Structure formats: structure tokens, C-alpha cells
């Protein structure tokens with residue numbers, strides 16, 4: 001197939017609004033951003049805030065911080081003197097372009113299109129004749145190109161440029177931005193292909209971009225290059241650094257590793273790229289390796305929120321079961337990357353565990369980061385805030401982990417732009433299709449209109465207040481006059497779920513029959529609050545419990561604790577059931593003050609007296625710090641057993 005023939009078969013995506021990931025084989029097929037439309041509900045409100053506020057906020061900051069101006073300065077010859085921002089600042093512009101492309105794809109909004117084209121023109125103007133594009137390297141007075149593969153982020157940067165070009169091609173057709181992405185990809189293959197530099201980038205990202213470009217264009221060279229990059233990891237190619245080579249996954253070959261390790265965002269991005277390579281090359285061994293790593297990572301290295309990364313100094317995964325709540329780094333980008341990885345595995349294998357993790361991560365990491373108005377963000381997502389933070393002013397850029405409250409912009413501002421492209425393309429993760437029907441993975445108020453490969457048209461309308469309420473009404477709006485299969489995910493937490501009043505078990509529910517337009521199915525997921533304990537090997541949360549209601553993790557905030565009751569003195573009474581009340585969850589605690597103030601240890605037998613029981617309202621973790629600064633904890637200590645004096 002020629003590149004033009006492949007692109008014309010891809011042209012069908014434009015009418016469907018595009019979608020980020022389109023494997024050529026696999027268990028499930030993605031739907032386009034116009035085939036699944038979010039309607040008023042939890043996620044549509046956030047997508048609208050992204051559209052109304054976040055995109056403009058990001059563009060303003062990119063101008064103000066000078067990161068967009070870097071491209072202009074490249075054209076006028078004012079680099080490096082005029083260069084602003086960190087070495088990877090270009091990527092925030094590319095992620096904004098990708099977000100704008102998806103936003104335009106799903107809405108067709110002309111102003112979004114104009115905004116995208118004006119930013120893209122500035123970017124494209126800075127590209128050099130051989131396809132190289134980076135405002136931080138290669139000019140007199142700058143470090144030479146590819147002189148610092150460990151930290152330089154040049155290929156990482158190309159990856160986001162290519163993804164922006166792909167998003168544009170899938171939603172509007174080929175244009176200047178797409179052409180720039182092709183030139184960049186060809187340059188990367190020229191320089192790092194056979195006979196070229198035998199290395200890879202310290203931050204994975206080029207891999208997923210090149211595979212997706214192969215999917216879009218049919219040009220095998222891009223896939224081959226991605227496979228080379230994946231396979232070059234794990235052989236000690238990059239320099240040893242203070243964090244060790246595991247930091248950039250250069251310690252163990254991808255197909256030999258058992259668990260994700262090192263820098264969390266790098267790890268999940270590389271794993272996602274390895275899945276893409278495995279799917280497109282039919283490499284069952286590689287796919288099995290990543291599947292094994294994912295399972296072990298979920299079993300041992302993931303927070304209750306779905307957050308990943310428990311080490312601050314290198315933004316990395318901790319060892320197995322090292323998941324201290326007060327050191328939860330859980331970078332927002334690691335949450336985004338985890339969704340990207342799980343989505344690829346879900347499409348390849350159809351296993352609902354991937355969709356379960358996507359749900360957990362969306363509600364507890366992705367939804368937590370942005371402020372209500374979409375102009376402030378958490379970079380890290382702690383599960384235990386010990387001190388009351390101070391909100392940074394709206395015009396101040398802060399170091400990435402310095403703010404313990406949502407900040408408008410960061411020196412390293414990867415998370416806001418990563419959220420922007422995720423919210424703009426969020427509908428892609430709701431449902432899929434296969435030869436015989438439609439699978440609903442995420443429950444949100446939405447309309448689905450699609451056709452199966454044989455042309456059978458299917459329409460669904462989903463009405464729900466989920467996750468506040470577990471009732472999900474699925475109305476058939478279009479159905480062929482023949483049997484087909486509607487598949488529903490019953491989440492791992494949803495024991496006691498019913499469909500049209502009949503008990504169903506957790507996992508996959510497949511309904512194969514003839515449906516009639518107008519009929520409604522009612523799925524009821526019991527979102528009652530429950531106390532959750534951690535595995536004993538997660539020592540940091542032994543003797544504590546968290547509260548989860550449906551997919552949503554709750555937290556205790558100091559603003560909800562009665563005056564005079566010390567926040568740190570509260571113990572949860574495990575004998576009382578948490579109860580729903582006005583959108584919050586009520587638990588009964590006792591205040592047990594420390595016995596001594598001068599030394600934080602005491603004989604076990606000298607237990608302090610329990611205070612009187614006090615009812616306290618918990619709120620969803622994703623809502624924390626929205627009512628002003630507070631201290632907060634997700635894991636609440638249980639009332640300790642009494643030891644009689646001996």
C-alpha cells in the first residue's frame with residue numbers, strides 16, 4: 001500500500017473525529033471522537049472546562065513564559081540568547097497543538113482551528129531543512145544535537161511533535177503541521193536508523209509516536225525505528241547516572257523485565273510503545289513481557305488511586321509495596337501515561353482489568369489534578385498532606401514539586417498540557433467495537449453512534465449521574481434488524497451489581513440478541529462506601545483504612561474536622577459502617593491524643609484514653625483542597641487494639 005492509499009483509508013477518521021490510537025490488529029477497535037460524545041455529566045463538565053479555560057490558560061502561559069517565543073527566536077536567529085524554559089519546553093507547545101487538534105476534531109470549532117494554525121505556523125517555521133526541530137540544541141552557543149541523550153529530551157520532543165501532527169491528520173487531513181511531523185520522523189530514522197547512532201532517548205515517547213505514524217501512513221520504516229528504540233533499552237547504552245540506569249529503563253531489556261521501574265512517566269511511556277511495537281509486528285513475546293510487567297506493577301507498585309511513583313528524588317517507582325501515602329509522588333503525567341498503557345493493552349487483549357485501572361486512574365488522578373476552573377493543577381498527587389499549604393499567586397510559575405496546592409504553571413509544566421490533550425480526547429476511552437458489537441468500558445453520560453465493519457449501524461444513549469449514583473440507563477437508539485452483542489464492564493469493586501434487576505457478576509457481561517430502538521437497559525452498580533485495607537506488605541498503611549465509594553477514593557480533610565479536635569489524633573472506628581450523606585461519606589472517628597509531646601514513642605501498654613466518638617464527613621479525594629488549604633489524608637489509622645498493662 002502506498003502512503004497515499006493508506007492515508008485515504010485513514011481519511012475515514014476525519015468524519016469520525018479522529019482517535020489517538022489505531023492498532024491494525026487486536027481484540028477491540030477504538031471509536032472516534034464524534035462516534036462517542038460526552039453529554040452533561042462528570043466528564044463532560046471537565047472536558048468543557050478544558051475547552052473553555054485550560055486551553056487558553058496554557059496558551060497564555062506559553063507566551064508569557066516565552067516557550068512559544070523560542071520558536072520565533074529560532075527563526076530570527078536570536079537563539080540561544082532569547083531561549084526561555086527548560087530543555088523540553090518545546091513539548092508543551094506540541095501537546096497544546098495535539099489538544100487543539102482533538103478539540104477541533106470533536107467539535108469542528110473554527111476558532112480552535114484558527115488558534116491551532118497560528119501556533120503551528122510558528123512551530124513549523126523553526127524547522128530546519130533536514131527536519132530537525134528543537135529550540136535548545138544545535139546552534140552556535142548551544143549544545144550540539146544529540147550530545148546529551150540521557151537528559152536532552154530531543155527525541156521525546158519529536159515524539160510529541162509527531163503526535164500533534166497525527167492528531168491533525170486524523171481530524172483535519174494533511175497540513176503543514178503533519179508535513180513537519182513527517183519531516184521530523186524521517187530525520188529521526190535517518191539519524192538513528194541502521195548505520196546511524198545506536199542509542200535511544202533518555203525519556204521514552206518517540207516510540208509510541210513512530211508506531212502511530214506507521215499506523216497512519218503505512219510507512220514501515222517508522223515501525224522499524226520504534227522497534228529499534230524499544231530493543232535498545234536495557235543494554236547499558238546510556239551513561240550511568242546517580243539514580244542508576246533503571247531511571248530510563250536502560251538496566252534490563254524490555255522483554256526480560258518483570259515489573260515497571262525507574263522514572264514512572266518514562267516507564268509507562270516505554271511500556272506503551274513496546275505494546276504498540278508488539279501488536280504491529282506480531283511479537284507475542286514482547287506483548288507477554290509488558291503484560292507481565294503491568295500485572296506486577298498493579299499488584300505491587302500502584303497506589304489505591306491508580307497513582308504511580310513513590311520516590312520524589314527521581315520521580316520513580318519505589319520497590320515492591322513501598323507505597324507511603326505521605327510520599328506519594330504520583331505525577332499527573334504518570335497517571336496519563338498509565339491510561340495510555342492500559343488502553344493499548346485493552347485494545348490488544350480485551351481484558352477488563354485494564355479498563356478497571358483506567359477508571360480508577362481517571363477518577364482519582366486525572367480528575368484530581370485540575371482546579372474547578374481548569375487554570376491550576378497538581379503536578380504531584382500526595383495521599384497525605386501534613387501541613388497546610390499556601391496557594392501560589394495566579395501569576396507565579398513554581399518548581400514542579402514545590403507547591404503542595406494546585407499551581408497555575410510550573411518550571412516543568414508537562415502535566416497541564418498532558419491533561420489538556422487527555423480531556424480533549426477523553427471520549428475515545430469510553431467504548432470500543434469489534435466485528436459483532438459494541439463494548440462499554442467507562443460509564444459516563446454519552447451518546448454513541450457507530451457502524452460495525454459490515455455496515456450495521458448501532459446507536460446508544462447512556463444516561464447516568466455516575467459516579468455519584470450507580471444507576472446507568474442505556475437506551476438503544478439505532479440497532480440492526482439482526483442479533484449483535486452489547487458488552488458491559490462490571491467493575492472489580494461492584495459486587496452486587498444488577499442488570500434490569502437481575503444479579504450479575506463482576507467482569508464482562510455480554511448480551512447477544514436482537515435489540516430494538518427505544519428499549520432501555522438499566523445497569524445498577526452499587527456505589528455504597530466501603531472501608532478498604534491495604535496488603536500487609538504495604539507497611540506504610542498497616543493498621544489504617546481508606547474509604548472508597550464506587551471507583552472514587554475519599555479523603556479526610558482538616559476543614560471537615562470539628563474545631564478543637566486535632567487532625568492527627570483521629571482514629572477510625574472499624575466497627576462502624578461508613579454512610580452516604582449529602583454527597584459526602586460519614587465515618588465515626590475517635591480522637592486519641594499522643595501520650596507524650598517530647599518523644600514520639602511510648603510503651604505499648606501505656607495507651608492513651610480514647611476520646612468521645614465524633615462523626616466526620618469525608619469527600620472525594622479528587623475534590624481535595626478545593627475549599628481552600630487544608631491538611632488531608634486518604635489512609636486513616638484504625639483505633640488500635642488495647643493492650644492490658646503487663
Ligand SMILES: [Zn+2]
Pocket residue numbers: 331332333334379413414415416418
Ligand atoms: Zn507531568
